[in-house]
Amino acid sequence: MDLRPALQIQTVIKAMTDVVLPAVDTNNKLAQEQARLVIGMLNLVAQRQPMMYRYDRDELARFLALAETLREQAKNLPGVNEALHAMGNSVAVGEDVLDRARAEPKELESANFDLREKVGALITAIYSGSEIGKLKHISATVTAHAKEMLLRERSWLIDQGWEADPKSLPAIETLIDN
Numbered sequence: 001m002d003l004r005p006a007l008q009i010q011t012v013i014k015a016m017t018d019v020v021l022p023a024v025d026t027n028n029k030l031a032q033e034q035a036r037l038v039i040g041m042l043n044l045v046a047q048r049q050p051m052m053y054r055y056d057r058d059e060l061a062r063f064l065a066l067a068e069t070l071r072e073q074a075k076n077l078p079g080v081n082e083a084l085h086a087m088g089n090s091v092a093v094g095e096d097v098l099d100r101a102r103a104e105p106k107e108l109e110s111a112n113f114d115l116r117e118k119v120g121a122l123i124t125a126i127y128s129g130s131e132i133g134k135l136k137h138i139s140a141t142v143t144a145h146a147k148e149m150l151l152r153e154r155s156w157l158i159d160q161g162w163e164a165d166p167k168s169l170p171a172i173e174t175l176i177d178n
Helices: 005-023 029-074 081-099 105-129 136-156
Strands: none
Touching: 005 029, 029 081, 029 105, 029 136, 081 105, 105 136
16 A cells, blocks of 8 residues: 555545446445545645645745834834734744755645734734824735735635636646745
8 A cells, every 4th residue: 555645546536437436326425426526626735735845935035024014013002012022932933944945845834824823913913003094004904915816725625616707717736936
């Protein structure tokens, strides 16, 4: 048995397609639909799995850029020093992880989760301690980042068939090359 997920996924897809789906009662439309959904999701995982590490690296690079921009924009705002300090520690870890060529994928994933949490805490602190009307630049920065991330995520999942006009989205490979 091969330990690589790519072969394991293909084996499960073949079993679902050749054995399980034909055995499901054709009158049970829900079961047929769900079996096809499983096969489709496994195909998507098989297709995207080789790019997951690049996707995570790209996410971390984007959060580091967002954190740096927010740090500059928030440095003189009231009530954000603790959140800035905590985010600064996470930025240092994130930069180290991103810079190391041999960082483990799990390390990259953990750095992304940690930085996402600290960026969120900084944004909360910014809005808790300042007048919203004075934070248009912060809002614009966060909104621009969210739009980029949403585009990446929609592109990543395009093969699930949820997009009304899939050709309007760029290929995921063009969005995660960092």
